[in-house]
Amino acid sequence: MSSALMNGQAGWSSWPAPAKLNLFLHIVGQRADGYHLLQTAFQLLDWGDSIRLRVRADGEISRATELPGVSLQSDLCLRAAKLLQEHAATPLGADIAVEKRIPMGGGLGGGSSDAASVLVGLNLLWQTGLDIDTLAALGLRLGADVPVFVRGHSAWAEGIGEELTAITLPEQVYVILDPQVCVPTAELFRAPELTRNTPRGTIRGLVSGELVANSFAPVVRARFAAVDAAMHWLDRFGESRLSGSGGCVFAAVSNIEAANAIAQQCPPEFVVHVARGINVSPLLKMAHEFSVAG
Template identity: 50%
Template sequence: MNTQLNFADQQWAASLESGKAWPAPAKLNLFLHITGRRADGYHELQTLFQFLDIGDLLDFAITDDGQITCLHHLQGLNPEQDLCWRAARLLQKSTGCSAGAQIHLYKQLPMGGGLGGGSSDAATVLVALNALWNTQLSSEELAALGLSLGADVPIFVHAQAAWAEGVGEYLQAADPPEPIYLVIHPGVHVATGRVFSDPGLTRTCPPITMSDFILGRAGNVCEPLVRRLYPEVGEALDWLSNAGCEARMTGTGSCVFAALGDQAAAQNLLGSLPSRWTGWVARGRNQSPLMDRLQLFEN
């Protein structure tokens, strides 16, 4: 069944608008190049991150017993593997905070979709509890904590579209256009580790600049490999291309996307999406919805 997911249409929109829920927005990699591989196995990359106005939502109930509990529908996940629990515990230990929290995650982004769901959830936990516990860490300090949880967590903490280099930790604020996107999940979970460990992955991209990206001299070097390993992703890319769109893949996949002229065009294309896939219409956001929520809390 085709689905449109947007904060304005969710069951928990009232909670978000009332200042209760905290968003964990999706991200897109507008391009992804790998420029090398470090001795420790991590890849050097270049990418441009932009947020979407779709994502997961989290509610927090602060407690005075120091206990951290996470409520969600991700079955069989141990606390030590739960990024929300790990983020809360890391902030608690790093600041000596004696308060606890009950975290309710409303998971809507697909796992293994390249939309950054787990990293975004962890960043929202750090940002929200830093405010709710009044632990008073700066965004730079929160981002440093987040980097130990995952390479993409800092971008979500900083909450600003950014050009990223290194393993994703070197960020420069960016202001790309904010179009309406059609995002498609072709129903497969792409294992990032499988992609980055494959010997066929291109790791020798020459460094580029923002001007190169604007001129169209950028792409996603993971796409050919993911097409081979996960044919469903290639089918979704081809479907978008055949519809006259410039189809792209985010991260290591599996989600693909295209910028559309307006909301109506995106909705029309969404209506023709094959029933085996899930799709969303979303607007690109250079300031994350998480920052909007933090400003609401602070005001």
């Protein structure tokens, strides 16, 4: 195994789980089964969680780190490992440790990205040999955002978020504010005031800067004062936007120096992150490195 993958502890390997931003998000309709149809653009970031994996011979799937507020039954990493184990019919198991940086309930895709990194990493470690399409299909069973992290490219998305077209986005610098509130996505989808018939946009509209609105933003701002305050503060430096269903908000800035200067002024009630948009996930690069190293 490549030394770049090893973290100095016997048997463990480390896999990146990048965060994402939704540069815009339109809810454009609703399916007969109740699922909402949307359009969005996923921008991957050069910042996120880290997943450590260690293969077990006894077939057990074990969580090596506690995640406050996340039960064993709802842990997406454990569910991803078990789903892959069952699909591939492998006798192997794994210990899974998560170094958490992405805030939970922040709309930055932390749980989905973690699950994707487990799928990609264990597919290689267990030598199950599944292709990227199969892994993405397994990921979709865990959540609509998981496939974009499995495929590892910034993307235009439609359907319930699973119809992905890889796109190349300007690698801008972003200031991200975490108002430290966990926004429940299911509650937002049920909100009677949520607009469910936003006109469809185009990739050309995204590139031209016309598409920046998030259908969830009015609902979240009305229900969560801290998110509204974060957006008001960030509007002083650029056009603030909500990522996903919130509650983290972000603004694009001209360069890293400007981003750091804004971050230094951040009020104490918010947690601030500075990150750069990337088009290819570090997970994809790590998987390639692993495959080449054999």
